[in-house]
Amino acid sequence: MRFTSEQRLDDGVLERAFTLGEIPGILWTPTAASAPVPLVLVGHPGGLGMMYPRLVSRARDSVAAGFAAATIELPGSGDRPRSAAAEEARADLRRAVQAGEPVGAEIVDRLVLPLVERAVPEWRAALDALLALPEIGGPVGFSGGVISIGVRLAVVEPRISAALLFAGSFVPRVIFEEARRVTIPLQVLLQWDDEGNDRQAALDLFDAFGSREKTLHANLGGHTGVPRFEGEEGTRFFARHLNDAS
Amino acid sequence: MRFTSEQRLDDGVLERAFTLGEIPGILWTPTAASAPVPLVLVGHPGGLGMMYPRLVSRARDSVAAGFAAATIELPGSGDRPRSAAAEEARADLRRAVQAGEPVGAEIVDRLVLPLVERAVPEWRAALDALLALPEIGGPVGFSGGVISIGVRLAVVEPRISAALLFAGSFVPRVIFEEARRVTIPLQVLLQWDDEGNDRQAALDLFDAFGSREKTLHANLGGHTGVPRFEGEEGTRFFARHLNDAS
Numbered sequence: 001m002r003f004t005s006e007q008r009l010d011d012g013v014l015e016r017a018f019t020l021g022e023i024p025g026i027l028w029t030p031t032a033a034s035a036p037v038p039l040v041l042v043g044h045p046g047g048l049g050m051m052y053p054r055l056v057s058r059a060r061d062s063v064a065a066g067f068a069a070a071t072i073e074l075p076g077s078g079d080r081p082r083s084a085a086a087e088e089a090r091a092d093l094r095r096a097v098q099a100g101e102p103v104g105a106e107i108v109d110r111l112v113l114p115l116v117e118r119a120v121p122e123w124r125a126a127l128d129a130l131l132a133l134p135e136i137g138g139p140v141g142f143s144g145g146v147i148s149i150g151v152r153l154a155v156v157e158p159r160i161s162a163a164l165l166f167a168g169s170f171v172p173r174v175i176f177e178e179a180r181r182v183t184i185p186l187q188v189l190l191q192w193d194d195e196g197n198d199r200q201a202a203l204d205l206f207d208a209f210g211s212r213e214k215t216l217h218a219n220l221g222g223h224t225g226v227p228r229f230e231g232e233e234g235t236r237f238f239a240r241h242l243n244d245a246s
Numbered sequence: 247m248r249f250t251s252e253q254r255l256d257d258g259v260l261e262r263a264f265t266l267g268e269i270p271g272i273l274w275t276p277t278a279a280s281a282p283v284p285l286v287l288v289g290h291p292g293g294l295g296m297m298y299p300r301l302v303s304r305a306r307d308s309v310a311a312g313f314a315a316a317t318i319e320l321p322g323s324g325d326r327p328r329s330a331a332a333e334e335a336r337a338d339l340r341r342a343v344q345a346g347e348p349v350g351a352e353i354v355d356r357l358v359l360p361l362v363e364r365a366v367p368e369w370r371a372a373l374d375a376l377l378a379l380p381e382i383g384g385p386v387g388f389s390g391g392v393i394s395i396g397v398r399l400a401v402v403e404p405r406i407s408a409a410l411l412f413a414g415s416f417v418p419r420v421i422f423e424e425a426r427r428v429t430i431p432l433q434v435l436l437q438w439d440d441e442g443n444d445r446q447a448a449l450d451l452f453d454a455f456g457s458r459e460k461t462l463h464a465n466l467g468g469h470t471g472v473p474r475f476e477g478e479e480g481t482r483f484f485a486r487h488l489n490d491a492s
Contacts, residue, residue, distance in 0.1 A: 192460075216462065
C-alpha cells in the first residue's frame with residue numbers, strides 16, 4: 001500500500017489516496033484520534049471518480065462517529081482495465097431491461113459472479129494493509145455497494161463484524177444460498193420502488209440471511225432515492241456494533 | 247379533562263394521571279420546558295396498568311427529545327367496562343390461532359372495527375383537551391399500539407403530522423383500504439417472525455399506504471422482540487417531523 005496524495009478536509013478529516021498494487025483507493029481518518037479506531041469499508045457500484053461526492057459524504061459521517069473509512073476501486077471500473085466478458089454481460093442485461101424482459105439468471109451470473117470472485121480477495125488484501133496501519137484498530141464494518149460482494153465478504157472474512165447492505169442489485173443464486181451462512185449483524189436497505197430491482201427477491205434475500213440480528217429499512221422511492229436520514233441511521237448501526245465490540 | 251394525581255419522575259419528567267369523562271389517561275411533560283412543546287400520543291394494545299412500564303419508558307424518551315407524551319385507556323381494557331361482543335370475538339380469534347386455522351376476516355372485523363369506531367373519537371377528544379393545555383403546542387405524532395387505530399387516526403385527524411405504526415395485529419379489509427388515503431410521514435415496525443401476524447399482509451399494508459415518505463423497519467424476532475434501538479429510532483423519526491414542522 002502506497003500513499004500517493006493527502007489533504008486535510010475542513011472538518012477534521014485526513015483524506016489519503018493510495019494504491020494497492022494496481023488498485024486505487026482512498027482512506028479517510030480522523031486527524032484528532034489518539035488511539036486506533038474502528039474501520040468502515042465503504043462499498044460502491046464501481047467508479048471512484050464519479051462516486052467521489054457520495055463516498056466522501058459517507059466517509060465524513062463515519063469519521064465524525066470516530067471511525068476510519070476506506071474504499072478501493074472495483075475490477076473493471078474507473079481507471080482499471082475493462083473486462084470484455086463483463087461489458088458483454090452488462091450490455092445483455094441492459095438489453096433485457098430495456099426490452100422489458102425478465103433478466104435471466106444466466107446473465108446475472110455472468111455479470112456478478114466474476115466481479116465477486118475478483119473483488120472479494122482485493123477487499124481482503126486492502127483490509128490486511130489497512131489494519132496494519134497504526135491508526136486503525138478495528139473492528140471492521142462493511143457498508144453498501146454491490147450487495148453480492150458484501151454477502152461474500154460477510155461469509156469469508158471473519159474480521160468484518162457488521163454490514164450495512166443495499167438490496168439494490170441482482171443477486172446470483174449461489175450468493176443467495178451463501179446469505180444463509182451470514183451470521184454478523186446486518187442492516188439492509190431496500191428502495192421500495194427500485195425500477196431495476198425485484199422487491200420480492202430482495203425480501204427473500206433478507207429472509208435468507210442467517211444473522212440473528214438483522215434489520216430491513218425499506219423506504220419509498222427509486223434506486224437512487226435513499227433518504228438522507230439513512231446515512232445517519234447507518235452510522236448509528238455501526239456505532240452500536242463497532243464501538244461495543246472494541 | 248381532570249388531573250387526578252401528579253408526580254415528578256427523576257429525570258425532569260412530570261407525570262400526571264387524568265380522567266377524560268370515564269376514560270383514564272396519563273400525561274408526561276418536561277418540567278423544564280419554557281415554551282409549548284410538540285406532543286406524541288403513545289398507543290398501546292390496551293391495559294394501562296399492565297403496559298405502564300413500557301409506556302413510561304417510551305414517554306421518557308419522548309420527553310428527553312423535548313416532547314410531551316400522553317396516552318388514554320382503550321375501550322374495554324384496564325378498568326373500563328368490558329364489551330361482551332369484543333370478548334367473544336377475542337375468544338373466537340384465540341380458538342382459531344390455537345387450532346392453527348387461518349383467522350377469518352369476519353372475526354377480525356368483529357374484533358377490530360368496533361374498537362376503532364369507539365377508540366378513535368376518544369383519542370381525538372383527548373387531543374382537544376391536551377392541545378388546550380398551555381404547555382402543549384403541537385405538532386402531534388401518533389406512536390404504536392393497535393395499528394388499525396393509528397391508520398384511522400392518520401386518515402381522519404388532520405392534527406396528526408407523523409405516525410410510527412407497529413404492523414403487529416390483524417387489519418380489517420376496510421382499514422387496509424383506508425391506508426391508501428394516509429398521506430403523513432410514516433415509520434412502520436414489523437417483527438419478521440411475529441407468531442400471530444401475517445408477514446405478507448403487513449408488507450401489503452406498507453405498500454398500500456399513500457404517504458410519500460414511508461419507511462419500514464423490519465427486525466428479526468417475534469411479536470414482543472422489537473429491539474431496544476427502535477425506541478431511539480422512533481424518537482428520531484418524530485424529531486425529524488415534529489421539530490421541523492414546529
